[in-house]
Amino acid sequence: MSAAIASVPAPAKDLEKKPIKFSNLLLGAGLNMFEVTTLGQPLEVVKTTMAAHRGDGFVSALGRIWGRGGALGFYQGLIPWAWIEASTKGAVLLFVASEAEYYARSFGAGDFGGGIIGGMTGGVAQAYATMGFCTCMKTVEITKHKAVASGAAAQGTWATFMDIYRREGIRGINKGVNAVAIRQMTNWGSRFGLSRMAEQGIRNATGKRDGEKLGAAEKIAASAIGGGLSAWNQPIEVIRVEMQSKKDDPNRPKKMTVGNTFKYIYETNGFKGLYRGVTPRIGLSIWQTVCMVAMGDMAKTYVEKLTGDKVTAKH
Template sequence: MSSQPVELKKKPISFSNILLGAGLNMCEVTTLGQPLEVVKTTMAANRQFTFFQAINHIWSRGGVFGFYQGLIPWAWIEASTKGAVLLFVSAEAEYHFKKLGLNNFGAGIMGGVSGGVAQAYLTMGFCTCMKTVEITKHKSAAAGAKQSSWAAFKEIYNKEGIRGINKGVNAVAIRQMTNWGSRFGFSRLVEEGLRKFTGKTNPDDKLTALEKIFASAIGGGLSAWNQPIEVIRVEMQSKTNDPNRPKDLTVGKAFRYIYQSNGVKGLYRGVTPRIGLGIWQTVFMVGCGDIAREFVGKLTGETPVAKH
C-alpha cells in the first residue's frame, strides 16, 4: 500500500492567543520593560554617558516618571499590537516556507524573521520613533512649554509626513528580523544542551519553568549581538542636539557617523540594559505565562496554546 503524504496545515490563530500576547506585553513594558528601554535609548543617544550618568540624566528629567517617558501612548500601542502582527504573519510565513520544503527549525526561524519585519513596518516603526523622540527631546525649564506626545507627533507629521514619524524604520526591521531569528536559534541550542545534560532526550519530556527561563534568557542575552543596529536606529530617530550629525540619515550614513565619532565601543552603547531587557522579558513572559494562560482560558473559554 502506498502511504499518503501528510497534509500540511497552518497553525490556527485564536483570539485567546492574541489577548494573552497583548496582555503579557502590556504588563511587561509597564513594569520594568520601559525603564530599561529608556536607559538603553539614553545611552545609545548620548554615547558619552556611562550607565550611572544615564540614570542620573533620566532622573533629572522627571524623577521616577522620567523612566517611563514614551510609555503612554506609544509603548502601549506597540505592546498591544505587535503580538498579533507577529502571530498572524509568522504563522502564514512558516506555513509557506514548509510548503517550499524547509524543515520545522528552518521554517520556524524564517517565520519569526518574517513576523519581525512585519512588526517593524506595520506598528513598531512609528512607535519606536515616537518613544525615542519622547526620551531624547529637549525638556524646557519653562512651566508652560512642555510639549505633549500628540503635539510632538503632529509637529513631526506636519513637517515631514509619514516618513518623519517612521524615521529609522529600516533599522527597526533589521533589528526585529535578526532579533527573532537569533533568539529562536540560540534558545533552541541551549534547550538542546539542557535536554542532553538532564537526560530529557525524549521530545515528549517537558523542560521545567526554570529550565525554559534559563534557555530563553540566554537566547535573549546573546541576541544583543546586533546592538549596533539598535544604536543606529536610535541615532536616526534621536532628537538630541548634535550639530555634527549628517542630514537625511540612512542606515549606512548613521553607521559611518557613529563609528567615526565613537568607534566600535559607540556601536555597543546601551548593550547592558538591553541584555537586562531581554532577560526581563523572558522571565516575565515565561514566569507569568502559565498564570495568564489559565486566566485567559477562563475568560474566553478557549485555552491559549502559543508561546509569546
C-alpha cells in the same frame, strides 16, 4: 504548465495550518502590556538614553534620566506609544509568523528552518506595521529637549507627534523604520536559533531525551541565554536610536540612512559606541522571557476562563 505544477513540492502530510485565535492574541497583548508597564519601559529608557548619549555609562545614564523627570522619567514614552506597540506587536507577529512558517514548511522547510523564516518575516512585519512609528515616538519622548525659556510649557506627546507630522509627514513619523526592521528580523531569527541551542545544551547537561519537556526554570534559562546572546546586533539598535533621536548635533548627516549613521557613530564614538546600551538590553530580554515563560501558564488559565477558548500560543 504541468511541469511547473509538478516542481512545487507537496505539503507534508502532518502539516496543519493553525488558526489565529482571539485567545492567543489576547494572551500576547496582555503579557506584553504587563512586561512593558513594569520593568520593560524603564529598561528601554535606560537603553535608549545610553545609545543616544554614548558618553554616558550606566550610572550616569540613570542620573540623567532621574534629573529629567524623577521616577516618572523612567516611564517617558510609555503612554501611549509603548502601550500601542505592546498591544499590537504580538498580534502582528503571531499572525504573520504563523502564515510564513506554514508556507515555508509547505515548500519543504523543516521545523527549525520554518520557525526561523516565520520569526524573521513576523519581525519585519512588526516593524513596518506598528513598531516603526512607536519606537520613533518613544525615542523622541526620551531624547527631546524640554522647553527652558521662562514661561514656556514643555511640548506634550500629541503636540510633538503633530509637529513632526506637519514638518516631515509620514516619513518623519517612521524615521528609522528600516533599522527597526533589520533589528527585528535579526532579533527573532537569532533568538529562535540560539534559544533552541541553549535548550539542547540544557537537555544534554541534565540527561533529558530529545523532545522531553524542560521545567519552567530551564525554559527561562534557555530563553534568557538566547535573548542575551542575540544582543550581538546592538549596533543596529544604536543606529536606530540615533536616526530617531531629537538631540542637537550639527555634525550629524542631514539625511540619515543606516549606512551613513553607522559611519557617523563609528567616527565619533568608535567600536564601543556601537554597543552602548547593551547591558540594559540584555536585562530587558531576560525580563521579557520571565514574563512570557514564567507567567505564561498562569495567564493561559485566566484567558481560557475569560474567553472559553483554549489557548494554543507558544511561550
